[in-house]
Amino acid sequence: MDIQTERRRLLDGEAGDEDPTGLMSEQEAYLSKVKNGKLYLASFAAVLGPMSFGFVLGYSSPAIPELSRISDPRLRLSEVQASWFGSIVTIGAALGGLLGGWMVQKIGRKLSLMFCTLPYVFGFTIIIAAQNVWMFYVGRVLTGVASGITSLVVPLYISETAHEKVRGTLGSCVQLMVVSGIMGVYLAGLFMDWRWLAICCSIPPSLVMVAMCFMPETPRFLLSKGKRREAEEALRFLRGPDAPIEWECARIEDACDEQGSTFHLSDLTDPGVYKPLLISVLLMFFQQMTGINAIMFYAENIFEQAHFKESDLASVIVALIQVVFTGIAALIMDRAGRKVLLVVSGTVNLDLDKLYCHFVCTEYEQNEISFILLTSAGTFWLFACMCALNVVFTVIFVPETKGKTLEQIEAIFKGTSGPL
Numbered sequence: 001m002d003i004q005t006e007r008r009r010l011l012d013g014e015a016g017d018e019d020p021t022g023l024m025s026e027q028e029a030y031l032s033k034v035k036n037g038k039l040y041l042a043s044f045a046a047v048l049g050p051m052s053f054g055f056v057l058g059y060s061s062p063a064i065p066e067l068s069r070i071s072d073p074r075l076r077l078s079e080v081q082a083s084w085f086g087s088i089v090t091i092g093a094a095l096g097g098l099l100g101g102w103m104v105q106k107i108g109r110k111l112s113l114m115f116c117t118l119p120y121v122f123g124f125t126i127i128i129a130a131q132n133v134w135m136f137y138v139g140r141v142l143t144g145v146a147s148g149i150t151s152l153v154v155p156l157y158i159s160e161t162a163h164e165k166v167r168g169t170l171g172s173c174v175q176l177m178v179v180s181g182i183m184g185v186y187l188a189g190l191f192m193d194w195r196w197l198a199i200c201c202s203i204p205p206s207l208v209m210v211a212m213c214f215m216p217e218t219p220r221f222l223l224s225k226g227k228r229r230e231a232e233e234a235l236r237f238l239r240g241p242d243a244p245i246e247w248e249c250a251r252i253e254d255a256c257d258e259q260g261s262t263f264h265l266s267d268l269t270d271p272g273v274y275k276p277l278l279i280s281v282l283l284m285f286f287q288q289m290t291g292i293n294a295i296m297f298y299a300e301n302i303f304e305q306a307h308f309k310e311s312d313l314a315s316v317i318v319a320l321i322q323v324v325f326t327g328i329a330a331l332i333m334d335r336a337g338r339k340v341l342l343v344v345s346g347t348v349n350l351d352l353d354k355l356y357c358h359f360v361c362t363e364y365e366q367n368e369i370s371f372i373l374l375t376s377a378g379t380f381w382l383f384a385c386m387c388a389l390n391v392v393f394t395v396i397f398v399p400e401t402k403g404k405t406l407e408q409i410e411a412i413f414k415g416t417s418g419p420l
Helices: 003-015 026-031 037-069 079-087 089-106 109-115 117-128 133-161 167-188 194-201 203-212 219-224 228-239 245-259 265-269 271-289 292-297 299-305 311-336 338-362 366-372 376-397 406-414
Strands: none
Touching: 026 245, 037 079, 037 089, 037 117, 037 133, 037 167, 037 194, 037 203, 037 228, 037 292, 037 299, 037 311, 079 089, 079 133, 089 109, 089 133, 109 117, 109 133, 109 203, 117 133, 117 194, 117 203, 133 167, 133 219, 167 194, 167 311, 194 203, 219 228, 219 245, 228 245, 265 271, 271 376, 271 406, 292 299, 299 311, 311 338, 338 376
16 A cells, blocks of 8 residues: 555544545644644743743843942943844854754754753852853853754744644744743833842743753654654654544654655755745844843843833833734734735834934934934944844745745745745
């Protein structure tokens, strides 16, 4: 019996009662038997990593004002040192992204996620025990490395464990947990000093290490290594006992066989490789150039310079707004589509950047405008221009992936399933 006949037999046997007309597609019949409980559990364990990432991003905002006024001269941050304390984490994140790309191929998604918790914990431990400013820098770099690995591994883990019906919602939970982590550390900063705040920040990565011990590796990675039995066990865990997991296993296996297990430079000539690669890189570039990370690193300082009486509370409000709208996006992701939400968010961010520039410029005399345009307002004009370019790029080049499997998305980029 060939594989196509086996697929059809499995689905007919499982879905025949619910579809007496015989019009149900293979995909619909399969999904009708899937149970999502353990998939949600695995996703929750994984997204504790992005929450840790959010703690790293947000930690500098409440910590910098306190460390700039601390009585101990060994730990007191100057203006330049405070700038480095906030931004040096991005150097570690860049290194972590490169390291994470190697790790996910060599040791898998699950182990990569477990191992990335170590630099989180070590980094915050060094910050807690810091005796000088350089120890702060080392701790921030280490937590940045962990953040870089996390930002690569967790979306990959979720996309390869989730099925197409919930993949968008679960994928958006990554960003939801990042902004929840930022809000959490801002809120904790209202009541804790910088050392206790670092102790709290080390708790979520510790939970990731423990929780992931009980979660499976992704079926796609296992099949790419020829471990079909383990892949079927992982699918059985993720899809429930009633789903005919042999069908999904065979579909993933076909895609893995077609894709190949190793990467070669010649693969970059394949539209199924270079198109999604370019789109993904440019989307990430535009996301960074909108300036959101810069705002999150120094939110409390920004509000202080804007003469807010309660700058720490204002930072919490900003983070709360992020959480609310990220949660809304997560709920409507699989109905509204990814492309629409990208365009809407880019447009709103563009308007906010322009509004900030207007307020800054109106505070200064006309002869000071040329200088201001080269500093804070000029920076936000750059952010606004990048938002505009992001919207145009998304409208023209980014395809909608709502309701499509990973294999169908690959076919779109290769041009075998309709235009890009």
